[in-house]
Amino acid sequence: MSIYVDYAATTPIDEEILKSMLNSADKFGNPSSIHRIGKEAKAFYEASRKNIAKRLNAHPDEIVFTGSATEANNMVIRGTADYYERPHIITTAVEHASVKETYQDFEDTCDVTYLSVDKDGRIDIDELKDALTEETKLVSIIMVNNETGTVQPMADIKEVLKDSGALLHIDAVQAFKQLPVDTETLNCDFLTLSGHKLHAPKGIGVLYVRRNTHLKRLITGGSQERERRAGTENTLYAYAMMKAVEKADENREENTKVLRSLKETLLKELEQQEVPFEVNGDVTTQTNHIVNLYFPWTTSEYLLTALDMAGIYASGGSACNAGTVQPSHVIEAMYNEDRARSSIRFSFGEQLTEDDMKYIAEKLKTIYTKLGKNGFI
Amino acid sequence: MTNKDTTVVVGMSGGVDSSVTAKLLLEEGYNVVGIFMKNWDDTDEFGVCTATNDYEDVRLVAEEIGIPYYSVNFEKEYHDRVFQYFLDEYKKGRTPNPDVMCNKEIKFKAFLDHAMKLGADYVATGHYARVIHDDDGVTMLRGVDNNKDQTYFLNQLTTEQLSKVLFPLGHLEKPEVRELAHKYDLATKDKKDSTGICFIGERDFKEFLSNYLPANPGRMINMDTGVDKGKHDGLMYYTIGQRQGLGIGGDGGPYFVAGKNLETNELYVVQGDNHEALISTSLLASDVNFINPAADTFECTAKFRYRQKDVPVTVKVTGDDQIEVSYESASAVTPGQAVVLYDGDKVIGGATIDKVFRNGEALEYLA
Secondary structure (H helix, E strand, O other), X not given: OOEEOEOOOOOOOOHHXXXXXXXXXXXXXXXXXXXXXXXXXXXXXXXXXXXXXXXXXXXXXXXXXXXXXXXXXXXXXXXXXOOOOOOEEEEEOOXXXXXXXXXXXXXXOXXXXXXXXXXXXXXXXXXHHHHOOOOEEEXXXXXXXXXXXOEOOHHHHHHHHOOOOOEEEEEOOOOOOOXXXXXXXXXXXXXXXXXXXXXXXXXXXXXXXXXXXXXXOOOOOOOHHHHOOOOOOOHHHHHHHHHHXXXXXHXXXXXXXXXXXXXXXXXXXXXXXXXXXXXOOOOOOOOOOEEEEEOOOOOHHHHXXXXXXXXXXXXXXXXXXXXXXXXXHHHHHHOOHHHHHOEEEEXXXXXXXXHHHHHHHHHHHHHHHHHHHOOOO | OOHHHOEEEEEOOOOHHHHHHHHHHHHOOOEEEEEEEEOOOOEOOOOOEHHXXXXXXXXXXXXXXOOOEEEEEOHHHHHHHHHHHHHHHHHOXXXXXXXXXXXXXXXXXXXXXXHHHOOOOEEEXXXXXXXXXXXXXXXXXXXXXXXXXXXXXHOOOOHHHHOOEEOOOOOOOHHHHHHHHHHOOOOOOOXXXXXXXXXXXXXXXXXXXXXXXXXXXXXXXXXXXXXXEEEEOOHHHOOOOOOOOOOOOOOOOOEEEEEEEOOOXXXXXXXXXXXXXXXXXXXEEEEEEEOOOOOOEEEEEEEOXXXXXXXXXXXXXXXXXXXXXXXXXXXXXXXXXXXXXXXXXXXXXXXXXXXXXXXOEEOOOEO
């Protein structure tokens, strides 16, 4: 038995996407070359950009291809923080590491405000209002949390920032597959996406930058991406990214249904099996592809190992280089460190079945029962 | 139960010994799982977590021999149960043995529990010791490699703990283990053995300790003459019988540490090998652990520190958790260290040395 329930970490490459990549491999030219081979590649590459722009309700010149969403988030934060003189920046306590740790680098040269979250993982709009000053240049918000699926109140955030001078940076990596992502509706200035969360290969990300926005560039050495990111264009991966964005956008409603039923089945089965657990956050408003569960009777480190031995692949917190689990800063921000140490994340893809969910619940029951019988609970 | 149905969790450190341990068990048909323990968080001068390389070696060996591998974090348990004890003992002027404590509290308690929770039937480590499970229960024997025997550090393991333990290297000599590592072409076959206390590593001991305990320099006094021999760096830096690092001499024979006075913060030194002040004839010890039931009084042999030759002793149980061990004569028996009792190759048990006497009179090791 082998059940992968870690789709928020990464997804398998879609077969159709992989095939279409291979079929396009003849467009090998360097898009910056002025000969015909280069121009063919350029046309192929720009078509990907154009389609992604359309899906995001943006202009093609607002789309920058990057090596990853981590890189894109770095570009936004470093490129903005370095552009202004000691700017004030607002972010949240529950960002992805690519935002959180990048801000840690600027704590000496910028004024960084970290917004707290409630037990549902959501920011308090009044706290944002209070934090906002004339010096605020950038607000970074994760639209859908990668550990809990919590959705931030984007419409309210937009309203608060409307008349301010602050730029809005949205990490939409986990959001895109679950919710409509429209750069005009969101009224954002930066938005980031990742290919491998959408069944494209690893190594491709997208950065949306609103027209006429200042951004100091990070990678120099060529005029690619309108001087926003140097380096020979990754034409094939950009193509895969485009395909992945299209597919996710087109199948969103259908996928959501499948994912919701998976989540509901897992929770229902766990209750039936009488495995003690609590959902972290508000399950009714979280996206359907993630559910983060607190198991008060054990630790995430133990449970992840036991589940792995049973062929169930989930996650929780972040792994250090020595393979041990660091408790999730997101669950810690919502609750406390102890709860974070006993919580794990299941994240779903539409390839999973309800039987898989039943199997997971049964295995958790077996683990729970054995621990109790052997006096470990 | 056949080996195939027996799950053995191997504590893999990324060293050659535990690598060979895992491979040998696999050869014997056991269902083997490797788990790396992270007990201490430290980064080297290049910002790399020191556990990273060791875990990388665990991964390499596990992939090579084809076993699942995992990692578990016991930093908190290690800090609370081993490191705190280590500091407390130094504060008391004693010389702790963190390896004994690590085996008792971490490797064969926290880790053993973790493995049992994961469905292990046994836990195995690369220790040089033998454990025999039979109808009589459990017996621990010295490793056949006299030079590597690690039973001294395992003396606090209870019968219950040992009943779930395998030491596959106990019947091998170290060079044979290296040879096996080469034979199986394991990634760790040429890896240097780790030395010293795990959390200190290659660092300077004095400097390390000074990060945690305030050094309190004082005077060094010749115990025989009362002559002030200069400054000492802090009592915690010295152990009974120590010769190196005193920075005195040149007036006829080397000096040795013979005692500490915590009240006056004086370090007592004596001149010459086998000085009477270092010689004892009995000791009192607590944290008594008998692996197999023992009589109230019995004769056996004992080690007072690692790698020392056995000394014939008489053991008397003198209290609820106290034994008196008497012997003809031994030098530099040190409070805080373990006294481990043997009957031939068999380990009877062990205890922690508290007080040392010469012909019934307490030595001034700790005043």
